[in-house]
Amino acid sequence: MPAGAYSGTQTVTISDSTNGSIIYYTTDGTTPTISSSSGGQISVPYSETLKAIAVASGCYNSAIATATYTLSTHVATPTFSVPAGTYTAAQAVTISDAATGVNIYYTTDGTTPTTNSPGFAGSTTPPITIATSETLLAIAVAYGYSSNSAGASAVASANYVIGSSQLVATPTFSLPAGTYTSSQSVSISDSTTGATIYYTTDGSTPTTNSTVYSGPVIVSSTETIQAIATARGYAASAVASATYTIPPDFNVAINPASISVQAGQSGTTTMTVQDEGGFNGNIALACSGLPAGDTCSFSTLTVPTPAGVTYSTLTVTTAATTAALGRNGRTLFPGSVLAIAFCFIGWKKRRRWRMLVLLAVSAAGLGCVSACGGGSSASGPPPIQPVTTTVTVTATYGALSHTATFSLTVN
Numbered sequence: 001m002p003a004g005a006y007s008g009t010q011t012v013t014i015s016d017s018t019n020g021s022i023i024y025y026t027t028d029g030t031t032p033t034i035s036s037s038s039g040g041q042i043s044v045p046y047s048e049t050l051k052a053i054a055v056a057s058g059c060y061n062s063a064i065a066t067a068t069y070t071l072s073t074h075v076a077t078p079t080f081s082v083p084a085g086t087y088t089a090a091q092a093v094t095i096s097d098a099a100t101g102v103n104i105y106y107t108t109d110g111t112t113p114t115t116n117s118p119g120f121a122g123s124t125t126p127p128i129t130i131a132t133s134e135t136l137l138a139i140a141v142a143y144g145y146s147s148n149s150a151g152a153s154a155v156a157s158a159n160y161v162i163g164s165s166q167l168v169a170t171p172t173f174s175l176p177a178g179t180y181t182s183s184q185s186v187s188i189s190d191s192t193t194g195a196t197i198y199y200t201t202d203g204s205t206p207t208t209n210s211t212v213y214s215g216p217v218i219v220s221s222t223e224t225i226q227a228i229a230t231a232r233g234y235a236a237s238a239v240a241s242a243t244y245t246i247p248p249d250f251n252v253a254i255n256p257a258s259i260s261v262q263a264g265q266s267g268t269t270t271m272t273v274q275d276e277g278g279f280n281g282n283i284a285l286a287c288s289g290l291p292a293g294d295t296c297s298f299s300t301l302t303v304p305t306p307a308g309v310t311y312s313t314l315t316v317t318t319a320a321t322t323a324a325l326g327r328n329g330r331t332l333f334p335g336s337v338l339a340i341a342f343c344f345i346g347w348k349k350r351r352r353w354r355m356l357v358l359l360a361v362s363a364a365g366l367g368c369v370s371a372c373g374g375g376s377s378a379s380g381p382p383p384i385q386p387v388t389t390t391v392t393v394t395a396t397y398g399a400l401s402h403t404a405t406f407s408l409t410v411n
Contacts, residue, residue: 003067009045010069016054016062025052028143031064044069045099046142046151075099075153078138081127084158086235091160092127095120097140097153105147106138110196110208110230112155113139114147133161133233135208157208161235168192168237171199171227174216177242182251182276183220184244188213190229190237199227205239219244221278246277250303251402252395254314258407260386264320269406271312271393273303280305283397285312291389291410293319303397314393318410386411 001012014023024036029049042050047070054062076098082091095104105117106128120128120138130136138156145151174187188197197213198206203224210228217225222245229237253272261267273283283303287296299313388409395402 001067001069003069005070009043010071012042012044012050012067012069014040014042014050014052014065016056018054018056018059018062021054021056021059021062023052023054025050044071045101046075046145047071047149048142048151075102075140075142075151077154078104078140078156080136080138080156080158082130082158082160084160086161088163090129090131090162093130093136093158093160094122094125094127095138095156096122099140099142099153102140102142102153104138104140106136108134108136110135110137112209113137115141130160131162133159133163133235135159135230137208155209159208159230159236161233163233166234168195168229168231168234170238171197171229171240173225173227173240173242175242175244177244179245179247180219181246181249183218183246185216185218186225186242186244187216188225188227188240192229192231192234192237195229195231195234195237197227197229199225201225208236219246220276221248222246248279249276249400250274250279250283250395250397251276252393252404254393254404254406257405258409259316260409260411261316261318263318263410266315266317267408268313268315271298271314271404273310273312273395275303275308279303279397281397283395283400285314286394286396287314287316287391288394289389289391290316290408291318291387293321294408294410296391296393314406316391316408318408 001010014025016023022038023040024032024034024038025042026032026036027042027048027050029051032051032053034055044050049066049068052065078095078097081094081096095106097104103115104120105113105115106120107113107117108128128136136158139147140153141147142151169191171188171190174189175184188199190197198208198210199213199217200206200210201217201223203226206226206228208230213227219225224241224243226239226241228239251274255270255272257269259267259269271285281303282301285298285301290296294316296314296316300310301312302310304310386409388407390405391408392403392405
């Protein structure tokens, strides 16, 4: 059988074309010698590297043949002679494994066993005495492999409660299950003193092999949190479960929230787009409320993949005519005086002498105002006053729509 990846235990036959040759092999990656195992048919139950040489009388030893076999299955998970549960007296527990050629390691303090943990060698090892409430964990490791390699089993776990039938209180969540519009922070607590909480977020039932709770769980998309609690002297709690639904959405913000530019020039600010609940799509951005002739544009309209942030540069270009909005209006007093005077001239023609007097007074008033600078153009146009406008940016995606505003000042 050629080297490669396989599923399940494989049987490998080793042969040699030299008559009378004897084949020696190793399965731990070491170089075979005439002191190694011999034979032509080998069972490969887990991933390993097979090396072999052939030896024949009157001939030099052959070159080393090497083949690495990667198996997708692990060593079988250990089993306990006494099932997990509540007992009134101490229990004697033995550990076994269906795979041959493995070492078994265990712990009783709730930590994950490794090859540095106490070993259990089957019938040659006395049973483990469980005299107080505790959790027994065990793994099986194939010879020549480490506890974190493909030659190690999954962790077996059993919680034993001795002399008590009381359960740890069921954990509680700081936030009730339900639908929310943004990411949420969920704390998990338990009223039993000294309890350790274990939880999952993928919908699977938690065990003592699950993640140990150490701080708030951030829920940024729809998911189910499940938790259990354990404590010495108690049976494990019931499973607490809460599903949080966060529909895909996004929000927008502008920073800085004000732009000040000269008329006819451009200014920029930054649009921030943040997803909520795993939103992912292309949104449309548009401005409204700009002064006549002014325009805005965006460097990108793409919303990021879930849990990402996109920054888009917003550029506002102002028109030179925007400045005219800030000029002071001219004083219309002189023209108004003349208009009133001429109206009176046409009124009651029989009193022309009075009208002539009124006309003279109007002319005098016009001259006075002109002399004071009210109608003179020599002093130039009045100063430009800044024009400030609130501009709204609308971000839309299908039925979803959000807005953000900024202040535009044109000098």
